[in-house]
Amino acid sequence: MFESLKKKFSGTIGKISDQVSSEEEEAAKEKEEKAKAALTGVKLTEDKAIEKTETSSSETPGDTGAKKELKTKTISSGKDQKVKDKADKTSGKDESDEKSPKGEDGEKKSRFSFFRRKSDSKDEDSKKTSEDEISKDGINSKLKTADSSTATDVSGSTTDSVIGATDSEKSTDSEKDKGKSGKEEDEPSGLFTFATHKTISEKDVDDVLFELELALLEGDVAMEVAEQIVKSVKEDLVGRKIKRRSDVAKFTREALKKAISDILVVDGPNLEELVQNAKKTGEPLKIMFVGVNGTGKTTTISKIADHYVKEGYSPVIAASDTFRAGAIEQISHHAEKVGVKIIRHQKGADPAAVAYDAVEHAKAKKKELVLIDTAGRMQTNINLMDEMKKIQRVVKPDLAIFVGDALTGNDAVEQARKFDDAVGVDGIILTKADADAKGGAALSIGHVINKPILFLGVGQGYGDIMEFHPDWMVEQVLGD
Numbered sequence: 001m002f003e004s005l006k007k008k009f010s011g012t013i014g015k016i017s018d019q020v021s022s023e024e025e026e027a028a029k030e031k032e033e034k035a036k037a038a039l040t041g042v043k044l045t046e047d048k049a050i051e052k053t054e055t056s057s058s059e060t061p062g063d064t065g066a067k068k069e070l071k072t073k074t075i076s077s078g079k080d081q082k083v084k085d086k087a088d089k090t091s092g093k094d095e096s097d098e099k100s101p102k103g104e105d106g107e108k109k110s111r112f113s114f115f116r117r118k119s120d121s122k123d124e125d126s127k128k129t130s131e132d133e134i135s136k137d138g139i140n141s142k143l144k145t146a147d148s149s150t151a152t153d154v155s156g157s158t159t160d161s162v163i164g165a166t167d168s169e170k171s172t173d174s175e176k177d178k179g180k181s182g183k184e185e186d187e188p189s190g191l192f193t194f195a196t197h198k199t200i201s202e203k204d205v206d207d208v209l210f211e212l213e214l215a216l217l218e219g220d221v222a223m224e225v226a227e228q229i230v231k232s233v234k235e236d237l238v239g240r241k242i243k244r245r246s247d248v249a250k251f252t253r254e255a256l257k258k259a260i261s262d263i264l265v266v267d268g269p270n271l272e273e274l275v276q277n278a279k280k281t282g283e284p285l286k287i288m289f290v291g292v293n294g295t296g297k298t299t300t301i302s303k304i305a306d307h308y309v310k311e312g313y314s315p316v317i318a319a320s321d322t323f324r325a326g327a328i329e330q331i332s333h334h335a336e337k338v339g340v341k342i343i344r345h346q347k348g349a350d351p352a353a354v355a356y357d358a359v360e361h362a363k364a365k366k367k368e369l370v371l372i373d374t375a376g377r378m379q380t381n382i383n384l385m386d387e388m389k390k391i392q393r394v395v396k397p398d399l400a401i402f403v404g405d406a407l408t409g410n411d412a413v414e415q416a417r418k419f420d421d422a423v424g425v426d427g428i429i430l431t432k433a434d435a436d437a438k439g440g441a442a443l444s445i446g447h448v449i450n451k452p453i454l455f456l457g458v459g460q461g462y463g464d465i466m467e468f469h470p471d472w473m474v475e476q477v478l479g480d
């Protein structure tokens with residue numbers, strides 16, 4: 001029963017879990033890469049620091065002060081890397097420029113690649129001069145940071161891309177980065193991030209819920225019901241904080257359960273109470289069964305009669321389908337089988353008169369329940385719909401129950417709407433649910449006409465009927 005609906009929902013749960021996880025994995029990967037990049041930055045900083053130490057130790061204060069101030073920047077973090085990239089753009093130098101050798105010593109060259117000059121030719125000269133002097137004087141450079149706008153090299157030219165950060169800032173950045181990367185080294189990536197950070201976003205659910213909506217529509221779920229389920233699930237999930245992967249499935253399942261339960265729970269009459277009350281008052285409960293041809297009305301009335309006989313009541317059946325050939329014989333046969341009284345007239349008689357006689361019989365014999373069969377009719381057949389209204393006027397049934405065939409899906413929902421408009425339906429019995437894989441009608445019908453499903457027909461035997469409980473259906477389609 002409802003296997004297809006169950007599949008759709010479990011597919012949705014799986015897809016949302018996958019979607020959230022894959023997004024998260026990507027984020028974790030990106031984070032990991034950033035962490036690696038930061039680590040590389042830290043390494044460069046350390047190299048630079050070593051160089052700085054070496055430089056300082058070989059520096060002669062007098063030489064340095066007199067000759068030049070080389071503005072340098074140690075790239076120590078992702079943040080600095082961004083600034084560096086920006087600086088590269090500004091200076092018009094590309095990576096290859098940076099990587100090209102600028103001096104005799106390879107290592108020195110690569111380290112000097114962090115120097116920036118405003119004018120390539122002028123700066124190259126300046127740098128050459130600087131480096132020459134450095135080698136001549138045995139001085140590497142005076143590693144000094146300064147604001148780029150005021151920094152000048154030895155020849156007096158202004159450097160425009162010296163990345164402004166003080167030594168203390170550099171070391172702080174570097175410390176931060178070390179701390180950050182150190183932390184990430186300690187943490188398991190991916191799942192840990194998932195465990196601490198993930199909040200479900202619209203992006204995580206939109207596509208999957210759109211797919212679900214289409215699948216529900218294909219499965220004969222009424223449009224308004226499909227829309228409401230999707231809306232409710234989305235509202236429930238988006239913004240939820242997720243601690244672990246399994247939470248996604250759990251929350252999605254809960255969200256679907258809530259959405260479906262809200263759809264299925266519809267206020268309506270309590271048959272059991274009404275019958276008990278009829279017993280107390282001696283005034284029979286009159287139920288009229290309506291629906292189109294062949295949905296299983298006759299069989300269903302027999303099942304209900306059998307059910308209440310077993311509960312200790314004495315129902316009476318009114319054979320008010322005087323229209324269809326063989327209908328009176330058919331219901332008489334069932335009545336005999338389940339052991340209840342039937343009131344019948346000949347074919348073509350007034351259905352309202354048959355119903356009236358059945359009610360009089362029930363009153364006279366103190367029977368609690370009158371079950372009125374009616375001819376199956378298309379909801380579009382005005383004459384037959386009017387005939388049904390006549391029964392209503394004459395016997396004033398307490399309840400009108402719509403009997404619909406679950407296998408007809410959306411048609412059953414539309415029929416219910418029309419019968420509700422015509423006579424005011426109080427409750428629904430869905431037949432052939434045993435053969436219904438789609439579940440569209442079961443999910444939609446009560447919500448669409450705002451009347452509850454009271455029973456499900458689940459086979460051809462008299463005992464094949466069950467009271468309908470929304471919780472049961474929710475379990476059917478979303479149980480583990």
Ligand SMILES: Nc1nc2c(ncn2[C@@H]2O[C@H](COP(=O)(O)OP(=O)(O)OP(=O)(O)O)[C@@H](O)[C@H]2O)c(=O)[nH]1
Nearest residue numbers: 293294295296297298299376431432457458459460
């Ligand atoms: N599998 C299954 N078959 C059912 C169920 N209810 C009724 N049927 C079958 O559906 C067929 C039609 O049932 P009827 O009770 O004759 O239908 P009806 O609505 O009275 O037909 P009309 O008198 O033309 O209105 C019969 O073969 C029933 O056995 C059910 O819950 N499950």
